[in-house]
Amino acid sequence: MKILLDTNIIVDDALEREPFWEASEQILLLVEQGQVEGYVSASTFSDLYYIVRKARGRDWTQNYLRQLVTFCQIATVDEEVIRMALSTNIKDFEDAIQYSSAVINQLDAIVTRNSQDFPIATPRILTPGQLIQELTNFS
Numbered sequence: 001m002k003i004l005l006d007t008n009i010i011v012d013d014a015l016e017r018e019p020f021w022e023a024s025e026q027i028l029l030l031v032e033q034g035q036v037e038g039y040v041s042a043s044t045f046s047d048l049y050y051i052v053r054k055a056r057g058r059d060w061t062q063n064y065l066r067q068l069v070t071f072c073q074i075a076t077v078d079e080e081v082i083r084m085a086l087s088t089n090i091k092d093f094e095d096a097i098q099y100s101s102a103v104i105n106q107l108d109a110i111v112t113r114n115s116q117d118f119p120i121a122t123p124r125i126l127t128p129g130q131l132i133q134e135l136t137n138f139s
Contacts, residue, residue, distance in 0.1 A: 002037040004075060004102040006112035007044050007051075007094070009128060014052045014064055020113055023128035027111060032071040035135060039075040040068065041101040047094070075105040092117060 005027070011017070012024040031038030045065060053061040077097060081104050085096035095117045102110050102123050109124040111131050118125045126134070 001109065002039065002105075002107045003031075003126075003131070004039045004041060004098060004105075004107045004110045004123075005031070005044075005072065006098055006110055006114070007047050008113055009111055010040065010044070010048055010068065011051055012113070014048070014061075015055055020128075023113075023132065026132055027128045028071075030132075030135060036131070038072040039102075039105060039107055040072045041075045041098055042077040043094075043097050043101070045074075075101045075107065077101050078104075080104055090118065090120075 008020075009024045009027055012020040013028055015021075028038070030036050048065060049061055052064065056064070081097060081100045084100035084104065085093065088096045088099060090096040090099055098110060098112075099118055099120060107123055109126050109131070110118060111126050111128060112118065113127055115125045115127055
């Protein structure tokens with residue numbers, strides 16, 4: 001399964017935000033272990049740097065992002081993604097980019113804790129708990 005990790009999943013892990021940290025950490029571990037193929041949209045990296053740096057500092061944040069790219073693939077954000085994002089009815093533009101990036105990169109699901117932000121059927125929208133349960137039941 002190829003999944004797009006929404007920004008909130010990675011921020012929750014990086015900042016150890018409760019009560020979300022444990023599930024987000026588990027999702028990233030599943031990606032690192034190769035149980036799912038994890039993608040992060042290219043545009044997410046600047047958001048991550050901006051948000052995480054404020055709390056953790058520049059060096060910590062850069063090291064975290066360097067580690068992230070060792071086991072996550074980067075989903076392209078190009079003209080096609082932006083044009084698609086501009087034509088969706090998703091309210092938040094960042095979410096529209098996430099959705100469009102998942103579609104263009106032919107990913108199976110978006111993993112987010114804010115599933116209500118994605119009023120779509122394809123790709124599938126899963127919370128961390130749903131993905132963990134699905135993979136646990138599948139094994």
